[in-house]
Amino acid sequence: MFGMFGATLLLAFREIRRHLLRSFLTTLGIIIGVAAVITMVTLGNGVTASIRDQISSLGSNVFIVFPLRGDREVIRPFKEDDVEAVAKQIAGAEEVAGSVSASTTAFHNGADWTTSVQGVNNAFLRAQSIDVEVGRPFTREEESAGKNVCLLGPKVRDAIFVPDTSPLGEEMRLGGVSCTVIGVLAERGQGGGPNQDQDNTVMMPLKTVQRRFTGSDDLQYFVIKYDSAYASSAIQDSLIDLLRERRLLQEGADNDFNIIDTAQVNQALGAATGALTAMVAVIAGISLLVGGIGIMNIMLVSVTERTREIGIRLAIGALAREVRLQFLTEAVVLCSLGGLAGIALAFVLSWSLASVIDVPFIFSPAINLLSFLFSAVMGIVFGYYPAARASRLDPIDALRHE
Amino acid sequence: MGTSPETRPLIELEGITKTFGEGPAAFQALKGVDMAIESGDFVAVMGPSGSGKSTTMNILGCLDVPTSGVFRFHGIEVQSLDRDQRSLLRRRYLGFVFQGFNLLARTSALENVELPLLYRGENKAARREAAMRALDQVGLAPWASHSPAELSGGQQQRVAIARALVTEPDVLLADEPTGNLDTERSLEIMELLTRLNGEGITILMVTHEEEMAQYARTIVHFRDGLVERIERGKTRVAEQA
Numbered sequence: 219m220f221g222m223f224g225a226t227l228l229l230a231f232r233e234i235r236r237h238l239l240r241s242f243l244t245t246l247g248i249i250i251g252v253a254a255v256i257t258m259v260t261l262g263n264g265v266t267a268s269i270r271d272q273i274s275s276l277g278s279n280v281f282i283v284f285p286l287r288g289d290r291e292v293i294r295p296f297k298e299d300d301v302e303a304v305a306k307q308i309a310g311a312e313e314v315a316g317s318v319s320a321s322t323t324a325f326h327n328g329a330d331w332t333t334s335v336q337g338v339n340n341a342f343l344r345a346q347s348i349d350v351e352v353g354r355p356f357t358r359e360e361e362s363a364g365k366n367v368c369l370l371g372p373k374v375r376d377a378i379f380v381p382d383t384s385p386l387g388e389e390m391r392l393g394g395v396s397c398t399v400i401g402v403l404a405e406r407g408q409g410g411g412p413n414q415d416q417d418n419t420v421m422m423p424l425k426t427v428q429r430r431f432t433g434s435d436d437l438q439y440f441v442i443k444y445d446s447a448y449a450s451s452a453i454q455d456s457l458i459d460l461l462r463e464r465r466l467l468q469e470g471a472d473n474d475f476n477i478i479d480t481a482q483v484n485q486a487l488g489a490a491t492g493a494l495t496a497m498v499a500v501i502a503g504i505s506l507l508v509g510g511i512g513i514m515n516i517m518l519v520s521v522t523e524r525t526r527e528i529g530i531r532l533a534i535g536a537l538a539r540e541v542r543l544q545f546l547t548e549a550v551v552l553c554s555l556g557g558l559a560g561i562a563l564a565f566v567l568s569w570s571l572a573s574v575i576d577v578p579f580i581f582s583p584a585i586n587l588l589s590f591l592f593s594a595v596m597g598i599v600f601g602y603y604p605a606a607r608a609s610r611l612d613p614i615d616a617l618r619h620e
Numbered sequence: 621m622g623t624s625p626e627t628r629p630l631i632e633l634e635g636i637t638k639t640f641g642e643g644p645a646a647f648q649a650l651k652g653v654d655m656a657i658e659s660g661d662f663v664a665v666m667g668p669s670g671s672g673k674s675t676t677m678n679i680l681g682c683l684d685v686p687t688s689g690v691f692r693f694h695g696i697e698v699q700s701l702d703r704d705q706r707s708l709l710r711r712r713y714l715g716f717v718f719q720g721f722n723l724l725a726r727t728s729a730l731e732n733v734e735l736p737l738l739y740r741g742e743n744k745a746a747r748r749e750a751a752m753r754a755l756d757q758v759g760l761a762p763w764a765s766h767s768p769a770e771l772s773g774g775q776q777q778r779v780a781i782a783r784a785l786v787t788e789p790d791v792l793l794a795d796e797p798t799g800n801l802d803t804e805r806s807l808e809i810m811e812l813l814t815r816l817n818g819e820g821i822t823i824l825m826v827t828h829e830e831e832m833a834q835y836a837r838t839i840v841h842f843r844d845g846l847v848e849r850i851e852r853g854k855t856r857v858a859e860q861a
Contacts, residue, residue, distance in 0.1 A: 529722075534735060614678050
C-alpha cells in the first residue's frame with residue numbers, strides 16, 4: 219500500500235512541477251491567507267506582550283489616581299494630605315505615594331542630556347517595584363527636608379557619565395539645580411505611557427522637585443499598591459467614596475478624578491486581543507475560501523485535461539477510489555505547499571514588521587502548525603469534488619476524449 | 621475460478637444486447653450476440669463501422685456491461701459485477717492495446733509499463749524488473765527511459781503491448797492496434813502478437829484490415845449488431861515462420 223501511496227505522492231509533485239506557474243497562481247490565495255493569519259497573530263502577540271510589559275512595569279495590584287476636570291472649571295490637583303488620608307483610611311492599601319515630574323536637562327562634566335526629573339519618595343519606589351541597582355534610596359531626612367540628592371536612570375548615567383566609573387557621590391546639575399548622585403536605578407525599559415523610556419529619568423525627593431521645579435505642593439498623580447488578599451473592586455469603591463468626600467462632590471456629580479486599575483487594563487487588553495483574533499479569523503476565512511475555490515477550479519481543469527489519462531488508468535484496472543486518491547493527493551499536496559509558502563512569507567513579514575513597529579517577534583508554533591494543517595484540510599475539502607468527478611468517469615468515454 | 625474451467629470456454633457470450641440512450645432516441649448496437657472463445661485462441665473481430673464490433677470489444681474488455689444477456693469470463697458472470705469488481709477483473713486477467721497507443725505523455729516507457737503493476741501493489745523493485753522484462757519481450761529494452769514523444773508510432777505501440785503484457789494477462793484485447801501505423805510497422809506488430817499468442821496468451825483484436833485479420837486463427841464477422849459468420853481453424857499467414 220505504501221508503494222502505491224508513495225507513487226501517488228510522487229505523481230502529485232510531478233504534476234505540480236509540470237505546471238509550476240499555474241500551481242503558484244492557484245495557491246496564491248492560500249499563501250496570502252495563511253501569511254495574513256500568521257502575521258497578524260504573531261504581531262498581535264507581540265503588541266499584546268509589549269503592552270503587558272508596559273502595564274507590568276506599573277506594578278501589579280496597583281491603582282493609579284489622577285485628577286480630572288469633572289464638572290468643574292479647573293482641575294483640582296491632589297495634595298500630600300490626600301495621600302496620607304488614603305494610606306490611613308483605606309483598608310488593604312500597602313503603599314500610597316504621590317509623584318510629580320518636569321522635563322529638564324542634565325549636565326555633568328560638560329555633557330548634557332534631555333531628560334525628565336521625577337519627584338518621588340521611597341514609598342513610590344516600593345509601590346512601583348523600582349529597584350536601586352547601585353547606591354541607596356533616599357533617607358527619611360532627605361525626603362522630609364527636600365535635599366538635593368538624585369537617583370539616575372541608567373540612560374542618563376550612560377549619557378553624561380564616563381563609562382565604567384561610578385557616578386556615586388558625583389555632583390551634577392539638573393536645569394539650574396545641582397544635586398549629588400546617591401544611586402542608579404535598575405533598568406526598566408519602555409513603559410508608563412506611549413514612547414516613554416522609563417530609564418531616561420532622574421529621581422529626586424518629592425519635596426525637592428515640588429520646591430525647585432514645579433513650584434507648588436501639587437501632585438500630578440499618586441499610586442496605591444494594595445494587598446492582593448483584598449478584592450480590587452472593594453478597595454476601588456471605598457477609595458471613590460473617600461475621595462468624593464474629601465473633594466466635596468455632591469451626589470450625582472461626576473468624579474473629578476480617575477482611577478486606573480492595572481488588573482482591569484490587563485482584562486481590557488485580553489478582550490481587545492480577543493476581538494482582534496475574531497477579526498483575523500474572519501479575514502482568514504474569506505481569503506482561504508477564495509483560495510479554496512481557486513484550488514477546486516484548477517483541479518476541475520486538471521481532471522478535464524487528463525481525462526484520457528484517467529481513462530487509461532481505469533482501463534488497466536485502477537479502482538474508482540484509487541483515481542480519487544490520486545487527485546485528492548494532488549490537491550492536498552498543492553494546498554500544503556501553499557501553506558508552507560504562506561508560513562515562510564509570514565515569517566519574513568512578521569519578523570520585519572515587528573522590528574518596524576518595535577514590538578517583540580514572538581514565533582507561535584501553534585498557529586503555524588494549525589495553519590499548515592488547515593491548508594492541508596482545505597485540499598481535502600476543495601479537492602474532493604474534482605477527485606470524485608475524476609473517479610466517476612466512464613473509461614470508454616474517457617479513452618475517446620481528445 | 622468458475623465451475624469447471626477445463627470444459628468451459630474462456631469467454632462465453634449468450635444473447636448479448638446493448639442499447640444506448642432511451643425512448644425514441646434509443647439505439648440498439650447489439651441485438652443478441654452469441655459467441656464462445658477458447659483459451660489460447662487468436663480472434664479477429666471484423667465488420668463495418670456501426671456493426672457492433674467495438675461495443676462487443678468494450679463488453680469483452682469488462683469496460684461496459686450488456687443491457688441483457690450473459691457474459692461469462694472464466695465462468696464469472698461479468699454482467700452482474702459492479703464497476704470496481706470489473707476493474708479488479710481487468711487488472712488481474714486483461715491487457716489492453718489501443719489504436720491511439722494511449723501512453724501517458726511525459727512519462728518514460730518504463731514507467732508506462734510499470735503502471736498496471738502499481739495498481740497491483742507491487743513494490744518498486746518488482747515493478748522495475750517485470751517492466752524491463754516486458755520491454756525486452758517487445759524488443760524495446762534500450763528505449764526504457766525514453767518518453768512516448770521520443771519514440772516512433774511502432775515503438776509506442778510496442779510499449780503499449782509491453783504495458784498490456786506486464787501483468788501476464790490471460791487475454792490481450794487489441795482495438796485496431798495497427799490503425800495508426802504504416803504497413804511495415806503493422807506487420808511487425810502482428811508478428812509480435814502472433815508470437816505472444818504462441819506463448820499462450822489469448823488475443824482478441826478488432827480490425828477492419830483483411831490483411832491483419834489473416835494473422836488470426838478465428839475471424840468473427842459482425843453486421844448490424846449481430847454475428848454474421850465465424851471462420852474457425854484458419855491457417856495463418858505467420859505460420860510459415
